[in-house]
Amino acid sequence: MNYQQTLQYMFERLPMFQRQGASAFKKDLGNITKLCDYLNNPQNTFKSIHVGGTNGKGSTSHMLASVLQEAGYKVGLHTSPHLKDFRERIRVNGEMAEENFVVEFVKAHKAFIEAHQLSFFELTVGMAFEYFKIQQVDVAIIEVGLGGRLDSTNIITPELSVITNIGLDHTAFLGDTLKAIAGEKAGIIKPNIPVVIGERQEETTEVFETAAKKNHAPIVFASDNQFPDLESELKGSYQLKNKATVQQAIRVLNQKTDFEIPEAALISGIKNVIRNTGLLGRWQIIQESNPKIVCDTGHNKEGLTYVMRQLKEEQYKQLHIVLGVVSDKDLNSVLPLFPEDAVYYFSKPDVPRGLSEEDLQQKALHFGLHGKNFKKISQALNAAKKASDPEDLIFVGGSTFVVAEII
Numbered sequence: 001m002n003y004q005q006t007l008q009y010m011f012e013r014l015p016m017f018q019r020q021g022a023s024a025f026k027k028d029l030g031n032i033t034k035l036c037d038y039l040n041n042p043q044n045t046f047k048s049i050h051v052g053g054t055n056g057k058g059s060t061s062h063m064l065a066s067v068l069q070e071a072g073y074k075v076g077l078h079t080s081p082h083l084k085d086f087r088e089r090i091r092v093n094g095e096m097a098e099e100n101f102v103v104e105f106v107k108a109h110k111a112f113i114e115a116h117q118l119s120f121f122e123l124t125v126g127m128a129f130e131y132f133k134i135q136q137v138d139v140a141i142i143e144v145g146l147g148g149r150l151d152s153t154n155i156i157t158p159e160l161s162v163i164t165n166i167g168l169d170h171t172a173f174l175g176d177t178l179k180a181i182a183g184e185k186a187g188i189i190k191p192n193i194p195v196v197i198g199e200r201q202e203e204t205t206e207v208f209e210t211a212a213k214k215n216h217a218p219i220v221f222a223s224d225n226q227f228p229d230l231e232s233e234l235k236g237s238y239q240l241k242n243k244a245t246v247q248q249a250i251r252v253l254n255q256k257t258d259f260e261i262p263e264a265a266l267i268s269g270i271k272n273v274i275r276n277t278g279l280l281g282r283w284q285i286i287q288e289s290n291p292k293i294v295c296d297t298g299h300n301k302e303g304l305t306y307v308m309r310q311l312k313e314e315q316y317k318q319l320h321i322v323l324g325v326v327s328d329k330d331l332n333s334v335l336p337l338f339p340e341d342a343v344y345y346f347s348k349p350d351v352p353r354g355l356s357e358e359d360l361q362q363k364a365l366h367f368g369l370h371g372k373n374f375k376k377i378s379q380a381l382n383a384a385k386k387a388s389d390p391e392d393l394i395f396v397g398g399s400t401f402v403v404a405e406i407i
Contacts, residue, residue: 045132046140050153101134151188160196162195232271233274349399
């Protein structure tokens with residue numbers, strides 16, 4: 001198989017949560033443990049930092065990787081989902097894994113993959129661990145996929161655990177209260193390993209403090225401290241909290257581990273995060289003017305709350321919103337966040353989980369959101385461009401998969 005055939009095999013043969021939803025979700029660590037044992041536990045050959053949370057964990061992971069790169073370390077970075085290329089999930093110093101590595105890994109272990117019916121994410125995690133071992137990274141930033149306690153990444157023993165914040169997302173799997181979800185996220189807190197919590201929240205603080213005490217894990221809340229608003233390529237006022245979490249994490253790494261990260265590396269790492277890591281889709285400006293076009297991958301209540309605040313800070317004559325969502329999204333919590341005075345272009349992201357444009361349009365009407373529907377995201381964006389004046393603003397979002405189709 002060549003690279004494209006290998007990807008086709010992975011996407012079609014292996015259960016993939018991002019595309020299929022609940023049917024692809026596995027609630028145990030059995031398979032990933034077997035896979036890593038079979039690979040001689042590559043995750044034990046490098047240091048790691050584990051990053052979880054509801055919102056901001058992707059941006060935080062990339063900023064941490066960028067800072068450590070600037071400090072001179074060889075840094076692995078495993079994140080999900082990808083936007084354009086599968087290999088975005090597995091990077092070393094910002095460079096994606098080689099296509100040939102992906103092909104050869106699947107080829108070499110295909111019998112094991114099929115015998116144990118690995119999910120797409122289980123395979124990806126094992127692949128990332130093996131790649132970081134081969135590349136002899138100094139440290140790998142490992143982003144949690146979903147939840148924490150039973151996530152496939154949760155077989156590492158990191159130098160530091162980071163949990164950004166807690167919001168109501170993936171409630172069918174993690175629980176329908178902030179406290180229950182925090183309990184799942186707290187599953188990445190390990191014995192005697194320091195943990196940084198990004199935001200102190202009334203409903204979740206006790207959960208984290210109890211888990212930390214049980215594990216004798218030193219705990220600190222970034223929001224308890226004041227940090228400077230460092231310049232960054234990541235735009236959007238909502239990055240303020242992520243930048244504070246990163247600064248707190250670097251402080252803990254310097255104080256409680258063998259890492260030595262100078263202030264200059266912290267400043268330049270946060271500033272050059274896109275250049276260093278290739279991060280996409282976070283308040284990304286697609287077109288600067290005539291009209292300005294912005295996209296963002298925020299897709300749950302908390303994430304979209306931040307994005308809508310950012311939209312209010314923008315100057316424009318008319319706001320146009322290209323919107324698509326997945327079918328298991330709680331629209332009753334997210335649609336009220338959107339402005340009624342915008343013109344909407346409803347569409348379906350090109351994944352099996354995508355909600356049809358007709359259903360989204362009908363649901364949006366209940367919240368005073370009016371517009372037309374389109375079969376494809378690209379058609380919706382083109383219609384928005386044609387209808388816009390130079391002083392207008394077009395926002396594209398609602399789902400990671402929507403953004404993936406236009407960048």
